Amino acid sequence: MNSIQVPSRDKLILGIMGGIGVISLIAIFMNDDEHHTRFWTNFLHNSVFFTLMALMAIFFLCVSRVALAGWNVGFKRVWEAMSQFLIVGFVLMAIIALGVFFNWHHLYHWADESAVKTDVILTGKSGFLNKYFYTFVGLGILGSWVFFARRMRSLSIDEDSHGDNHFKHYKKMKFWAGIFLPIAGFSSAAAIWLWVMSVDAHWYSTMFAWYCSASCFVSMIALTILLLIYLKNRGYYHNVNAEHFHDLGKFMFAFSIFWTYLWFSQYMLIWYGNVGEETVYFQTRIKEYPILFYGNLVINFVLPFLILMRNDNKRKYGTLILVSVIVFLGHWLDIFQMIKPGALHTAHEVSQHVMPNATPAAHQVIEAGVAHADAHGHVDAAHFKSGFTIPGLPELGLMLGFLALFIATTLHFLSKAALVPKKDPFIHESLHHHV
Amino acid sequence: MRRYNKEVIYGLYNDEEVLLKAVRKAKSKHLEIFDVYTPFPVHGLDQAMGIEESRLHQAGFVYGLCGTLTAFLGMTWIFTKDWPIIFGGKPHWPVPSFIPITFELTVLFAAWGMTITFYTICGLWPGVENPQLDLRTTDDKFCLAFDANDVSDSDVRSFFSETGAEEVNTKSI
Numbered sequence: 269m270n271s272i273q274v275p276s277r278d279k280l281i282l283g284i285m286g287g288i289g290v291i292s293l294i295a296i297f298m299n300d301d302e303h304h305t306r307f308w309t310n311f312l313h314n315s316v317f318f319t320l321m322a323l324m325a326i327f328f329l330c331v332s333r334v335a336l337a338g339w340n341v342g343f344k345r346v347w348e349a350m351s352q353f354l355i356v357g358f359v360l361m362a363i364i365a366l367g368v369f370f371n372w373h374h375l376y377h378w379a380d381e382s383a384v385k386t387d388v389i390l391t392g393k394s395g396f397l398n399k400y401f402y403t404f405v406g407l408g409i410l411g412s413w414v415f416f417a418r419r420m421r422s423l424s425i426d427e428d429s430h431g432d433n434h435f436k437h438y439k440k441m442k443f444w445a446g447i448f449l450p451i452a453g454f455s456s457a458a459a460i461w462l463w464v465m466s467v468d469a470h471w472y473s474t475m476f477a478w479y480c481s482a483s484c485f486v487s488m489i490a491l492t493i494l495l496l497i498y499l500k501n502r503g504y505y506h507n508v509n510a511e512h513f514h515d516l517g518k519f520m521f522a523f524s525i526f527w528t529y530l531w532f533s534q535y536m537l538i539w540y541g542n543v544g545e546e547t548v549y550f551q552t553r554i555k556e557y558p559i560l561f562y563g564n565l566v567i568n569f570v571l572p573f574l575i576l577m578r579n580d581n582k583r584k585y586g587t588l589i590l591v592s593v594i595v596f597l598g599h600w601l602d603i604f605q606m607i608k609p610g611a612l613h614t615a616h617e618v619s620q621h622v623m624p625n626a627t628p629a630a631h632q633v634i635e636a637g638v639a640h641a642d643a644h645g646h647v648d649a650a651h652f653k654s655g656f657t658i659p660g661l662p663e664l665g666l667m668l669g670f671l672a673l674f675i676a677t678t679l680h681f682l683s684k685a686a687l688v689p690k691k692d693p694f695i696h697e698s699l700h701h702h703v
Numbered sequence: 704m705r706r707y708n709k710e711v712i713y714g715l716y717n718d719e720e721v722l723l724k725a726v727r728k729a730k731s732k733h734l735e736i737f738d739v740y741t742p743f744p745v746h747g748l749d750q751a752m753g754i755e756e757s758r759l760h761q762a763g764f765v766y767g768l769c770g771t772l773t774a775f776l777g778m779t780w781i782f783t784k785d786w787p788i789i790f791g792g793k794p795h796w797p798v799p800s801f802i803p804i805t806f807e808l809t810v811l812f813a814a815w816g817m818t819i820t821f822y823t824i825c826g827l828w829p830g831v832e833n834p835q836l837d838l839r840t841t842d843d844k845f846c847l848a849f850d851a852n853d854v855s856d857s858d859v860r861s862f863f864s865e866t867g868a869e870e871v872n873t874k875s876i
Contacts, residue, residue, distance in 0.1 A: 535799065540793075540800060579760075
């Protein structure tokens, strides 16, 4: 069995998911404020989430290569295929960068030139947070990731036909992986500052880039588990067994805890250090998004921690599928609450000085939330507005659409090459892997 | 020295793959294995010997939970009832600042509890001397031992020669 053939029924399901995504995107666009805040926040949210998952796939491949880890070589083609989504991600992020450049949207407060002039903090940060830096450096970083992802994949595929006993390809892969790791380490942080953290342009946290990457890493592992179970179900990857799933489960477990460590430490450092000016991030989320803020911890820490703690649960498909779905949705929600509050605040500010008389939907939500919080000390669930303070159905539909795009890209690239890299020096270690 | 008061017949193997095959064969022939001694952990040996999974980690969970509760409830009692102090303008019950210590005590209790349990179960304590069937099992030999009372001598000797044992000895321990 050399490469995969996706059954037409599965293609149809992917097509339907994509269709739901497009319909949701249109539905969001039609029921939006005049800046299309909801449309653009959702677009940014999903683009960043899936692009960073593709980055984490190539990152983990390179880590394995440099660390001489052989257990995952048998199914590394899945990660090589997932990392090719970076090409799609480049297009998606280019659309957002063009939007910054030509003022199509108001996602970022620092992109509003009149606000930057009067705001000391934004003026101070304008050397980094400006539309030129965002467009050229952001896309440049993404372009370098695409280069490395394509390089690693082409070397790996070339090894199938031209591999020899001197492991020329393997040595080259290790060389490129070694170059990529420091680049990815620093540039992913810069990209996350630009794309996600700068949504809260006044706010700053050194933990944020790690926190966001950990989120995407866990989701990447969860999606890998789901994809592998799907592929096994379709009769591929006989050699991937409970031993490999055990290791993937361990990674999901460990990185859920790593994510929690960062989630907590980010709060802890600001709270315990009495850094008053940085509390705004948590003030907004605890007061206006309490269910998402605390629910985040339950979904992404308590559930995977307790379910995956048992050895058996990391080896059984049932529990693995359950936890993978929970964790995938959980981290999607996590990115949701990283982006929405800041973007809504910006929409509110922008509409005040661009159109003083207009009251966009985002504006109304914030007003209602603040008024209600003043009267009772907490925000009532009745004041949540779907798409703004909690994800509504169109948001979930859009996520399905992006997921279909991601999976279709992965399966497309997976079908272009042999599923198992036969000439990789570590292939037998992977085939006879034992935990 | 720990005494089993047993007469043991054992074979020495040169390779762990040969040993694993011998263990599987002994299982299929219903020869009851007394123990296996190897210089390093052999993958798949536990499953081949049919040893049940250790319940040590379940005990570890309970120890960890004890640590969590000790730390959290202890600090709660100290800082709200026993001796309330204001630290850095924080409330008397500052849950976030309890988390690191709670985490550390969880790890400490689980680690110590599991270590002590493990050593107790295995009969290991300072000064204990464990029986060594053959000192070469700490270097490069793999030893498969049977209790001489459980199996017939001729059966075992033919089994050892079939499975490629390098030498066969008896010893009372």
